[in-house]
Amino acid sequence: MDKLLSKYKTTAIDNVTLWFKAAPIASFPENGGACIKYRDKQIAIFNYKRKDTWYACQNACPHKLEMVLSRGMLGDDQGIPKIACPMHKKTFSLENGENLNGDLDPIATYPVKIENDFVYIGFSE
């Protein structure tokens, strides 16, 4: 269980060493998410159109280790963009990964950039 989560590490934009070309922006629903694979990781990417911002995080929910966060519901908690897991509605900040309605471990978050209609995710490995 820890092994599954230990490969996901929050990456600050200043620490990015590789921008992974994930997919065209058209692959992502507006105000929704989709999952991409990078090496042995599943990364959830969100096109938060209402805030005109993109976010990325681990796809694994730390509650039951289901690979489901990309199918969660985007929302806002007092200005903090959040994702609600579709399984049991645990919510996580998309800015720093914090579990906003419980005491679960935070999720790993990753920087996103858009270039020439493609979505890139930043990794530090």
Ligand code: FES
């Ligand atoms: S598996 Fe995500 S809230 Fe339970």
